[in-house]
Every structure is written in C-alpha cells, then in structure tokens.
Amino acid sequence: MGECLAADDQVxxxxxxxxxxxxxxxxxxxEAVVSQFLGLSERDxxxxxxxxxxxxxxxxxxxxxxEGSQLTGSLQAAFKEPRSPVAAQARHCVDIxxxxxSCADPHHGExxxxxxxxxxxxxxxxxxxxxxxxxxxxxxxxxxxxxxxxECIVSVKGANTLTQTLRDIGQRALPIExxx
Numbered sequence: 001m002g003e004c005l006a007a008d009d010q011v012x013x014x015x016x017x018x019x020x021x022x023x024x025x026x027x028x029x030x031e032a033v034v035s036q037f038l039g040l041s042e043r044d045x046x047x048x049x050x051x052x053x054x055x056x057x058x059x060x061x062x063x064x065x066x067e068g069s070q071l072t073g074s075l076q077a078a079f080k081e082p083r084s085p086v087a088a089q090a091r092h093c094v095d096i097x098x099x100x101x102s103c104a105d106p107h108h109g110e111x112x113x114x115x116x117x118x119x120x121x122x123x124x125x126x127x128x129x130x131x132x133x134x135x136x137x138x139x140x141x142x143x144x145x146x147x148x149x150x151e152c153i154v155s156v157k158g159a160n161t162l163t164q165t166l167r168d169i170g171q172r173a174l175p176i177e178x179x180x
Contacts, residue, residue: 001025001037002076005062017070020062022055029054029061037063038090039080043128043167045092045111045151047100063090069102082167091165094153098145103165106177109143109155110166118144121152129154130170137174140166 003022004014012018023037029052040046049066065071073086081087085104092111093103101107112128115121121144126133136142139158145151156162156176164175 001060002074004071004074007067009056014074015072017072019067019070020053020064021071021075022060022062023052023075024061026060033061034063037077038075039077041079041082043113044079044082044087045113046090047092047102049100050090066100083165088165091167093162093165094155098153103162106161106163106179108161109153110162111151112154112166113152114149115152116149118146118150121150124152125154128152128168129166130168135171139174139176 001022001024003011004018005020005022006012007019024033034052049069050063052061053064055062063075071089075086075090078084078086078090088103091103093101093107094109094111095101096108103110113124115124121142122133125142126136139156141155141157143153143155145153154166159179160176161179162175163177
C-alpha cells in the first residue's frame with residue numbers, strides 16, 4: 001500500500017511524476033478507503049478526474065489521475081495538512097471553463113464543497129475559507145453549479161488567477177496574480 005505507479009503500472013518513486021497511487025491492498029475501493037488513505041475531512045473536495053480504480057486482478061485499489069495528468073509526491077495522509085502542495089494537486093480546482101485542474105497550478109476557481117441547496121453555498125464557502133460572510137473579499141465570486149448535487153465554487157473576478165488553494169485562507173492575503 002502507498003506505492004506510486006507510472007502510466008505503465010510499474011512502481012516508481014513518489015517524488016517522480018506518476019499517474020496513480022495504491023491506496024489499499026484489499027479489493028475494497030470505496031470512498032471510505034480513499035478518505036482514510038488521504039486524510040480527508042468533510043471540507044475537502046477531490047478532483048473528479050482522480051478516481052478510485054481497482055488494480056488488475058482485484059489486488060487492491062489505486063487513485064488514478066486522468067490520462068495526461070500526473071502527480072508529484074505521495075498522497076498518503078496529504079490532507080492532514082490541507083494546504084500542502086501534494087493536497088493541492090488532488091484538490092478540485094477549475095479553469096475558466098470549469099474543467100478540473102490542479103490547485104497547484106494557476107486556476108480560476110475552486111470547488112469548496114457540495115450541498116443539497118444553493119442557498120447553503122455561502123456557509124459552505126465561509127467554512128472552507130475560514131472567513132466570516134461579512135469578510136469575503138470583493139475580488140472573489142461565489143457560484144453554484146447544479147448536477148447530481150450542488151457544487152459551491154469560489155472563483156476570482158477579472159483577469160486574474162489563483163496560485164494556491166483557498167482552503168483555510170483566513171485573513172491571509174489571497175493568492176491572486178494577474179493573468180499573463
């Protein structure tokens with residue numbers, strides 16, 4: 001458990017770019033196994049293109065990133081420190097077209113949680129950011145995207161990008177840069 005795998009499913013050093021990581025040596029490949037391996041809290045939202053997938057012959061479970069994307073570093077307990085660079089790679093950030101991207105790269109917004117009602121997005125966002133509703137910065141926008149559930153998305157306004165996660169940003173300066 002914990003081995004990192006290259007695109008050809010060969011074990012590789014987790015510090016090298018890799019496509020997946022083994023999260024369980026048993027056949028169980030469910031949300032509980034993944035959450036425990038990553039150290040997820042109820043406030044963390046994984047990229048939808050990072051999916052639990054059974055290993056060949058049912059020999060375990062791995063988290064597999066969409067083809068063409070890679071991770072650097074071990075995901076094991078990565079979310080115990082929610083602002084860590086490894087956690088940022090697995091967090092659900094979006095580009096201007098709302099496609100999933102790594103929060104470690106410049107991005108337009110971040111999915112800060114899911115709820116059953118768009119009216120709850122403000123409380124989801126304030127909890128995620130670690131700020132009160134009255135202190136939400138003017139250069140951020142809150143939106144709700146509906147589907148099977150409601151995704152609450154905080155994005156940057158104007159021709160700017162975010163350079164880090166907004167998780168627990170509190171009163172620190174926002175990680176915003178002008179788009180080049």
